[in-house]
Amino acid sequence: MNHPHTHVLARWRRLARAFLTIAACLGPVAKAEDLGAFAHQQDVGNVRHPGQAKFDATTGTYTLHGGGANMWFAEDAFHFIWKEVHGDVILSAEITVPESEGGDPHRKACLMIRQDLSPDSTYADVALHGDGLTSLQYRPSQGARTYEIQAASKLAAPRLLRIERRGEYVSMSLGNPDGSFTPAGGTFRLSLEKPFLVGIGMCAHNNDRLEQASFRDLQLTEGSLPHAEKLLSTLETITIASQDRRVVWTTPALIEAPNWSRDGARLIFNREGRLYEIPVAGGEPSQIDTKFAERCNNDHGLSPDGNQLVISDQSQPDRQSRIYTLPASGGTPRLISPLAPSYWHGWSPDGKTLVYCAERNGEYDVYSVPAAGGDETRLTDAPGLDDGPDFTADGKWIYFNSDRTGSMQIWRMHPDGSQQEQVTDDSFQNWFPHPSPDGQWLVFLSYASDVKGHPANKDVTLRIMPLAGGPAEVLATLFGGQGTINVPSWSPDSRQLAFVSYQMVP
Secondary structure, three states: OOOOOHHHHHHHHHHHHHHHHHHHHHOOOOOHHHOOOOOEEEEEOOOOOOOEEEEEOOOOEEEEEEOOOOEEOOEEOEEEEEEEEOOOEEEEEEEEOOOOOOOOOOOEEEEEEEOOOOOOOOEEEEEEEOOOOEEEEEEOOOOOOOEEEEOOHHHOOOOEEEEEEEOOEEEEEEEOOOOOEEEOOOOEEOOOOOOEEEEEEEEOOOOOOOEEEEEEEEEEEEOOOOOOOEEEEEEEEEEOOOOOEEEEEEEOOOEEEEEEOOOOOEEEEEEOOEEEEEEOOOOOOEEEOOOOOOOEOOOOEEOOOOOEEEEEEOOOOOOOOEEEEEEOOOOOOEEEEOOOOEEEEEEOOOOOEEEEEEEEOOEEEEEEEEOOOOOOEEOOOOOOEEEEEEEOOOOOOEEEEEOOOOOOEEEEEOOOOOOOEEOOOOOOEEEEEEEOOOOOEEEEEEEOOOOOOOOOOEEEEEEEEEOOOOOOEEEEEEEEOOOOOOOOOEOOOOOEEEEEEEEEEO
16 A cells, blocks of 8 residues: 555656756756856757856856857757846947857857747847857847847947847947947847846857857946937838848937938938938948038938939028929029928929928928929818828829828828828828839838827837738837938838937937
8 A cells, every 4th residue: 555645755756857857958057156247057949069158257258158050030049148137237248259160150159138048039139240240139029030230331340249228129339449339229129028038148050069259348237227318320221021120320410311322322311401421331421512401301302313302401591391402413402392381202203293291371281393393283181181292113103191080091192182092090100101112012100109290219110011902010110200211211122221210328
């Protein structure tokens, strides 16, 4: 006859064995005192060769050996050393990925913020690759695919890196020779439940190998961070197919509303009343000479042939916006719309017509005018605000935004104002629709339902939908709004979009 406690003891033994099996699968867990600022280490995901992390207290150096096939798509495999945190956090370190004979150039050493240890966890990291590429990578939700924001080319391959989570926004900064940091731009929203994990990781990008990285001068700050009160503007591009972003230029000045040149080589934007152009590949901007027009706002663009530039300028004594055209290379502006205020938004594909938003007798509506000048034609007359008109590539439709139904939604109409019909009907406030040059897509800016107008410095979403019909999808979540995509900003081949994001920094 069995003792009455035998079954209970057997059950506890089975649970203990199960726990030990799980612990073995998760990998070795080291003591906190062995790992410097961190508490635990283990392999995450399918890693063939167990990784290892060591901390040398004498030199303050962490050395990681990690395997794994990749940290990308919807699943990660790498070695991780971490601790739990409950709020805002900054992690920085000088990272070295040594030369490795036969090593994959995409092997990566990371500063990471992660929800949990599951291979498909929500996360963000600043990754230094074996070939020197530096990027901010993230998986916006569990099981989703991974995206990245590449740092500007002039800042590639730094060794001193920083990741920061402030509120729900994650950002990357790159170290300078004097030990200070320069924000790299390209922030994004990442929702995490508390507690979450912060640490450092190493991925070999080849499951048959172990690769090494070292982290020196590591600094970890938790809790209350310095107050962010200074605006940073980042000019970015996003590839439609991959939804990966690349930083073109970052500046503490307010810049807005990029246009893409017709040859695909340059971006045009406004800053402090003037227009500037910059190579898409990166570099420093140069000013476009607009003569007397010293108060250009963010409503500007190029003619279909790329030879003319249209601006909306407020340099007249009444400070009201008027529309002018001038040579794309610069020159004296020629007045097109004497009535004010008028804000340009679209140029017909045949080059003959401009469309714009204008206030007349207290009502904001969509108007058109010959590009050569002449009388304007009112295209909308619904009560409320009609704004942001832009032509489709075939010239058959003008898309615009209107709040005539009580919330700001996307509409369209024929160029003569006929057949006005609603395109979106959702819980967002949708602004500035821009059809793609290939006639396939419509991109627009979405605010939360309680936001009035199109203010700056708000949580916004860039969304895209097929022009032929279908649901809207998220391209990017960012801090922006006014100035992000007020005007047409598609690349000529419709593969990329330019926009401006913003960030508040200490």
